[in-house]
Amino acid sequence: MPYLGGIVFLIWVAALIDVIIADEFRVRHLPKVAWVLIVILIPLAGSLVWFLVGRPEGGAPVPPRTTGFPEYERPEYKAAIAAREEEEFRRRVRERAEAQRRRAEDDGE
Structure with a gap:
């Protein structure tokens, strides 16, 4: 007690x-x-x-992350950015693979 x-x-x-x-x-x-x-x-x-x-029900509300610019929050904008980043990533991978291939050919000769 x-x-x-x-x-x-x-x-x-x-x-x-x-x-x-x-x-x-x-x-x-x-x-x-x-x-x-x-x-x-x-x-x-x-x-x-x-x-x-x-006490308030549930947990504390989590405010959505925004940039403060509504034009950047549109799904079309995010999809375009994702596609551009994906294409950029693929281009860099192709360049890196080509550079490795050339190095391997130069070392093999």
């Missing part, structure tokens, strides 16, 4: 940190400030209620 206070403290700290870093618009049922007060004033019960009722 001596560890009960430590466990309650850890749950309280975890809930307080979770409330503070949660996005305001994702917090459920009450405003974020109200949740902070509930967790601070009623440590164990407030923390448990936060985890069960107030």
Whole structure:
């Protein structure tokens, strides 16, 4: 039983940190400030209620990676870039293979 206070403290700290870093618009049922007060004033019960009722559902949303230029986000642009890079890669492979072939012929003579 001596560890009960430590466990309650850890749950309280975890809930307080979770409330503070949660996005305001994702917090459920009450405003974020109200949740902070509930967790601070009623440590164990407030923390448990936060985890069960107030915490945002799911993980943190991952924002899509964008360049900031919508014209570069179009699928046609990405396909064209991929095809160009693929062609460039194939050209370099052909050049490297040809250079190796010439070196092998020069060494063999």
